[in-house]
Amino acid sequence: MCGIAGFLGRPAHGAPIDALRPMTDAIAHRGPDADGHWCDDEAGVALGHRRLSIIDLSPEGAQPMVSASGRYVLVFNGEAYNYAPLRAELLAGGYPFRGHSDTEVLLAAFEKWGVRAAIPRFAGMFAIAVWDRETRVLTLVRDRLGEKPLYYGRMGGAWLFGSELKALRRFPGWRATTSPQAVAQLLRHGYIQAPLSIHAEIGKVRPGTLVELATGRAPVEHVYWSAQEAAERGLADPITGSDDEIADALDAVLRPVVRDEMVADVPLGAFLSGGIDSSLIVALMQAQSARPVRTFTIGFDDPRFDESQAAAAVAAHLGTAHTELRVDGHDALALVPSLATIYDEPMADSSQLPTLLVSRLTRQHVTVAVSGDGGDELFGGYIQYRQRGSIARLR
Numbered sequence: 168m169c170g171i172a173g174f175l176g177r178p179a180h181g182a183p184i185d186a187l188r189p190m191t192d193a194i195a196h197r198g199p200d201a202d203g204h205w206c207d208d209e210a211g212v213a214l215g216h217r218r219l220s221i222i223d224l225s226p227e228g229a230q231p232m233v234s235a236s237g238r239y240v241l242v243f244n245g246e247a248y249n250y251a252p253l254r255a256e257l258l259a260g261g262y263p264f265r266g267h268s269d270t271e272v273l274l275a276a277f278e279k280w281g282v283r284a285a286i287p288r289f290a291g292m293f294a295i296a297v298w299d300r301e302t303r304v305l306t307l308v309r310d311r312l313g314e315k316p317l318y319y320g321r322m323g324g325a326w327l328f329g330s331e332l333k334a335l336r337r338f339p340g341w342r343a344t345t346s347p348q349a350v351a352q353l354l355r356h357g358y359i360q361a362p363l364s365i366h367a368e369i370g371k372v373r374p375g376t377l378v379e380l381a382t383g384r385a386p387v388e389h390v391y392w393s394a395q396e397a398a399e400r401g402l403a404d405p406i407t408g409s410d411d412e413i414a415d416a417l418d419a420v421l422r423p424v425v426r427d428e429m430v431a432d433v434p435l436g437a438f439l440s441g442g443i444d445s446s447l448i449v450a451l452m453q454a455q456s457a458r459p460v461r462t463f464t465i466g467f468d469d470p471r472f473d474e475s476q477a478a479a480a481v482a483a484h485l486g487t488a489h490t491e492l493r494v495d496g497h498d499a500l501a502l503v504p505s506l507a508t509i510y511d512e513p514m515a516d517s518s519q520l521p522t523l524l525v526s527r528l529t530r531q532h533v534t535v536a537v538s539g540d541g542g543d544e545l546f547g548g549y550i551q552y553r554q555r556g557s558i559a560r561l562r
Contacts, residue, residue: 168315169230170197170217171242171296172334175305175380176325179340182206183213189337191215194330197244205231205240211325211382212298212305216242221431221535222250227266234274235263238301241277243270244330245293245315248427253288273297282306286377287391290427294372296328305380311392312541313361313374320369326380327369332511335369343368349512357515365512418451425451425537433534436461438525439489441477443548444539450485452537459488463529463536465521466493492528499524 172194178186183206191202198217206213216230231242247253250269253276258264262275273295276285282297292314297306307328309317318335319328322342327335335341343366349359361371372378375392406413425448429435437449439462452460462482466475475491482489499520506519529536543549 168197169219169244170194170330170334171215171244171294171317172327172329173212173214173242173296174325174327174338175212175298175382176323177211178325178338179323181339183208183211186339187213187215190329190334191217193333193337197330201229203230203242205233205242207298207300210300210303214240214242214296214298219534221246221433222268225266228268228270230270232268232270232274234278235265236278239274239277239282239297239299241270241274241295241297243273243293243295245291245295245310246428247273247289247291247293248424248430249288249290251430282308283377283389283391294330303381306377307372307380308377309372309374311375312394313371317372318364318369319372319378319380320364320366322368326386332364332366332369333508353513353515359512359514421447422451422455426455428537429455431535434461434532435535435537436463436529436533437487438462438529438536438538439464439478439482439487440539441474441479441481442539444542446481446539447542448537448539449481449487453485453487459486461533462487462489463525463532464489464491465525465528466491467521468493468495490528490532492524494524 170191172190173187184204187204187206191204194217195202198219200220201218203216203218204213214231218230220228222228231240233240247269250272254264254272257272257275257279260279262279264271264275273289276288277297279285282299286308292310293308294315294317295308299306305326307317307319309315316330317328318332319326320335322338323340327338329335346363346365346367349363349365352363353359359365361373364371375390375394377389377391379387379389406416408416429452437445437452437460439445439449441464449460449462464475464478467473479489479491502520502523509523510519
């Protein structure tokens with residue numbers, strides 16, 4: 168992952184670059200490979216980036232990045248998985264590419280089609296901030312399902328944005344209060360849902376949404392993709408066919424998606440719990456890889472929570488290069504004091520502990536990891552979905 172941060176408006180004191188650097192320093196853990204800053208003092212805009220190099224490791228992939236015409240300046244966290252066909256289309260149209268990063272493809276698409284028209288063409292997970300030097304509009308964009316975080320809000324005379332709240336908190340004159348609505352939502356759901364954040368003055372960009380910010384006017388929100396509309400389209404045209412035919416149709420959708428997620432110029436692996444979702448993803452990865460996929464799992468000393476045997480069996484069946492770390496309750500408890508600094512706002516999901524443990528293990532061996540997160544949401548896999556008529560209510 169990378170990290171982005173910046174603002175539109177003038178800090179209470181000091182030069183924009185002096186306000187921007189502490190913001191990106193606060194999220195250096197998101198991008199240990201490089202940092203970049205771009206400021207237009209006259210327009211009062213500053214964009215910062217912390218880079219984890221994944222595609223195009225050369226300086227041509229560095230951010231903030233300016234489009235060929237100079238009109239757009241962009242910072243970007245995530246990946247556009249379909250950047251290769253988009254690049255080919257734009258290259259055929261004569262765009263003068265300098266490097267091979269997906270970031271440059273996003274900029275080329277903005278120049279070709281404009282920001283609002285280009286965003287729905289991107290498939291992937293991303294948080295984007297793009298400054299239009301012609302219209303003087305800063306556009307914040309979040310991917311369809313909100314995989315990448317993006318906070319924003321007004322502080323003093325400036326609009327702030329960032330991948331994490333800790334970046335916004337470093338802006339000069341930061342003062343924020345706790346949101347009672349966010350606390351109520353946390354107690355009900357176990358997390359704080361967009362557009363709220365734990366701070367009353369700061370919100371989150373909604374999934375599938377872009378927000379346009381300009382000096383002297385209210386934010387303009389534009390929804391480019393709706394999960395509800397996608398579900399309604401599916402219910403209006405339900406899947407037909409035998410179980411085998413439906414499985415083949417699902418494979419035809421998932422296989423190329425997993426293939427695109429494996430594109431990286433750095434070592435890549437996968438989280439493997441042994442459950443249906445991660446096992447399916449790893450199987451599709453291994454089927455399309457010329458070498459054993461690196462897989463990683465956490466084993467617990469308590470058999471009620473230990474899935475390591477199932478993960479090992481799947482790894483052996485698929486022929487992956489498997490790494491397992493066994494931990495106990497003391498290892499998990501040792502992480503608790505750091506949770507507030509890692510997550511920035513309260514979250515009551517107990518999976519955050521094993522996720523941190525397996526992430527730390529994985530980072531010792533590879534730079535990028537694919538996971539099965541999202542399968543339960545898409546396929547109704549959680550136990551509570553099958554209780555008390557939840558499926559009927561969801562429909």
